[in-house]
Amino acid sequence: MTREITGWHVLTGFIMAFGVIIAVNLTLAYQAVHTFPGLEVDNSYVASQTFDADRDAQVALGWDVSATIHGDRLALRILEQGRPIAPVIESAIFGRATSVQRDQTPDFKFDGAALVATVADGGGGNWNLRIKARSADGTLFQQRIVVKVLP
Known part of the structure; x- marks a missing residue:
């Protein structure tokens, strides 16, 4: 039918x-x-006016920066000429790349090899560490570091 x-x-x-x-x-x-995490800077035009000079000053520091997480232990390694250093960390935010819901502010302590902090175990996936650190000569180092998750 x-x-x-x-x-x-x-x-x-x-x-x-x-x-x-x-x-x-x-x-x-x-x-x-x-899930929008927000703006990186308030005014991109103003930030762009000093971007090249800021980047050149950061590169001149010669720091090799990396971060790893194993369980609940976050390790931030900053090497200057191959030696670990512990600059003043002005701010640090550990969280997901696409969401601010689980952001954490780690309290770093230098153990002689790395700056380490205990964070809530986030499991696998893409984690970022956004840091602002001040060198001994006063240069501001700011970078978003992709955190390597160790098994």
């Missing part, structure tokens, strides 16, 4: 198809706004 497709059937299909599209778009828009 075949049924005739009427205008009401076409209208219902049309509304359902576009309803799904609109629902998906609204869900994605909500997630984008809800």
Whole structure:
């Protein structure tokens, strides 16, 4: 038995198809706004005026910076000419790359080889450490470091 497709059937299909599209778009828009971690700088134009000089000063420090996490132990290694150093950490935020919901502020202590801190175990995945450190000569070093998760 075949049924005739009427205008009401076409209208219902049309509304359902576009309803799904609109629902998906609204869900994605909500997630984008809800998980947005915020701005890196308040005014990008002002920040751009000193970017090259700031970057050159940071590169001139010659620091080799890396971070690892094993369990709940976060280790930040800053090497200057191959030797570990412990600059003043002005700020540090440990968290996911795409969300600020689980951000933590580690309290680093220098153990002779690295700056270490205990953080809530976040498990695997993509973790970042955003630091601002001050060198002995007063140069501000700021960088976002991808944290390597050790097994």
